[in-house]
Amino acid sequence: MRLLATAKETSNAFAVVGTGGTFDNPIGFHYHREAHDVFLCIKGTINIWANDSARSLGPGDFASVPPNTIHQYQIASSHTEFLGLIIPGGWEEFFRFIGEPFSGPLFPTHDLRSPFEVLIPKLIAATEKFDMIPVRDKESFDPQPWDGTESLLPGKCENGGYFLKADTGPKFVVGGTIVRPLATRKESDGKFSIYSVEGSELHHGKGLEKTTFKFEKTHHVMQVVEGLLSVIVDGKESVVGSMETIFIPAGTEWRCAAKSVAVKYYVFANGGGIGEILTETGSPFQWAVVPEAGDVSVWDAKQLEGLQKELEFVIV
Template sequence: MAKIETTTLPTGISSKPYIISSQEGEIIYIPLSKSVTRLLVTGEETDDAFAVVGSGGSQGDPIGFHYHREAHDVFLCLKGQINVWADDQCRTLSSGDFASVPPGTIHQYQIVGPHSEMVGLIVPGGWEEFFRFIGEPYDGATWPLEDDRNFFDVLLPKLKAAAEKFDMVPCPQHHGVEPQSWAETDGRLPGSLKPYFVKNATGPAYLAGGTLCRPLATTAESGGKFSIGQIEVSSHLKLHAGLFASSSRRLAFDHVHHAFLVVEGGLQVHVGNSKPAHLYAGEFVFVPKGIEFSIAAGSRFASFYAFANGPGLIELYQRLGSAHHLSTLPESAAAWAESELAALGKDIGCRLSL
């Protein structure tokens, strides 16, 4: 039984699972930006269903207002702070905060502070080629802080060409608002295709056995195209119940790719016929559609983000669980709708094996 391949780059193969270690990926430096972009999943691995892109950097200028005709952007802050503008709104995102920017929304972002990081999903996949087009491969440890080249010579011609080549419409005349205070409504998912923000751990949450799922975007907010959420698990015996309580239970989604990013603690991930892999904070695993997988806690507390080009694992937990109104995992596992799993699996498009 072989191990899942651990790589520093996306594989370019749509049927192959892989792991990317912390801070790796295809690393691209955007000239003069004090930041790098990390391609973790590209359209090549997902048949252009989506791409997962990480970014890290230091304080810089906003990137410039624009909108996409088809591409849907999301911004999930992992560290530091990120300003995100969406039409007439702006929030300063800190760790765990989220913003959804659907097509047609005039937006931009700005990295704030000495070291900030975020991860985003781009739908459809293929738009990540924009970063390759305007950027440069980078092999440093973090990102360049000094770049004395001329903007008009180095970057502006590429940006003009990119606006014509890619789904990006510049809006230089748009005047954005100053960053605004978070509103009470920022913890609610709108249930429709509109821009919105979610403050960390303030949105809806669902408990299924000993697993807590916090949806950040469902197919209702993405026009049916994707789902994103945070999942919290524990190896504690009192919470060892739920979807993957049995080590032999696996799920496979026939039409949906998944990507998982570990945020805290450790996970044991079993994918296809490979040996179980142990993942820790910052590590990332891609699971192509049709391949069985299971996920279990490898530490007393573990948290990870899940990305899928459809309802996927997030909406399965949402429909299996019950509403949870506490900010943390409970003391012991709760009842969950295990008897409904087979029917829900057919509805969502997943298969369960024991």
């Protein structure tokens, strides 16, 4: 478990964690009264249960688990990596409480200690300290096949949550940048958003790459999964590579652009953020990958300027 951004960085707005592991048993059914969990698989396989539904998630697959949804997860491949956003921030301290410091490159591969001696006592203590209520009488069941209903956003936040298959759902293009919402403010009861963004250095300047934004209230966390991303925050450039993370605090002036022929990254924000701007200024897009030169879309600068008050940002 890696804490990529915590409540301390986001003023308790949210936290983003990365988890890696190998084949294991399900962690056990439970629910949260306040915390909204999400699971975004980026490598391997993870099984997610939410009330009476369950799916096996592969890279790019997504699950949203709102408060009071009974859920559990299981790492189901030799090397699984997934990202999670925790709303509100602070609940990530649960992992410090039950975990131990680890200095290896990925995750422990041969810990032979008994969980009944090492982990279970901590979990019992954690249920009294954190927002986690075990549901011990719920019987587990096998994950169900993807049936094609997992290609649309529900447009609301409700108990039970939803699954979203990789590379499905609505897509938009702004210049040469593709944006795909995994969770908007509608699906999170106004609390957060998560977007998948893909672009190419070959299309530099055709989208919003040269536009500098300032969000007074919205923090952003960007996790790159392919290629290189240039992010300039308050005049200082950072080049973020695959499996690296950058945190952009609210109140800073920033812009970002692809720094390689192809880049893919995920954006987490406590609000609509840059992902919402991209979808509002973009045009519907049907293809699966970054567009060729002939498919690059034109966007309206005046429309972008007109969105500043509604989406709570300033063009610098």
